[in-house]
Amino acid sequence: MKLQEAKQQFIQSWGVLGNQWGINRTMAQVHALLLISEAPLSTDDVMEQLNISRGNANLNIRELMDWGLVEKMIVPGDRKEYFVADKDIWQVATRIMAQRKKRELDPMLKVLNQLQEVEGDKKDPAIKSFTETIGNIRKFAGHAEKTIDTIIKAEENWFLNSFIKFFK
Template sequence: MEYIEAKNKFIQAWGTLGSSWGINKAMAQIHALLLISPNPLTTEEIMEELKISRGNANMNIRALIDWGIVEKEHRIGERKEFFSTGKDILELARQVSKERRKREIDPILKVLEQIQDVSGENEKLSKEFKNVTGDLRNFTQKVDGVIEKFSKSDKNWFYKLLMKL
């Protein structure tokens, strides 16, 4: 397979994968391009390579910076901004896990905590509601603990864990 074909295939696949991570397709494609680029890229280079508009590129680059997986770089004598991403895949997974935890797990845990003190005229319904949402809260807390441990782990711990599986 030629480099151009392989690069395009990877960018498309990473875009699809990004959707599973809670990142839109264009964001993931920009990230994929930065991931395989040996040097930081400008917005114009990203736009040209991915055939996207300036607005789409700017919005998604900003979002990737907010996620903590893309960095902006200024160069002396250059008016353009350059963007890059880390190449350490484990670090990327940790950062995405932290962000998803902040955006998804923390809010649902907050709601599950708030609704545990439910009461009502129908005690059977209230009890069932408490049981189900309590089980969901307990499960979510365990998942949260695993994500927290993973995000604070070092490579050796994680790879040892994988080898046990």
């Protein structure tokens, strides 16, 4: 497989994967493109390489910046803005986990907490059954949240460790 072909393949696959996980396909593709670009890219570069419109490129680049996965770069003597993706894959994973936790898990936990306080006789089997199920889910979600934090902390050095091993 030639390099250009391989790059296209990667962009394609990263897009499919992102899409399956509820992330806009184009956003994932822009991310992939920046991940495998050695030099920073301008909006025009992204438009050209992915065959997308200016509006679309702009939208997704800004979205990636919101996620903390891409940064703006100013090239002195150039009017255009350039963009680079964080190449540290551990940082990438951590940022994505943190964002999704904040945007999706936390709101769900909030709802689950509210649902615990359902009105009525606590001994009514229907109510008991409902609060028990919700309680279990809530407890699990809370646990999962802590586990994620633990993983993030515990594995923080994984990347570093793989370098240490390399030099041993």
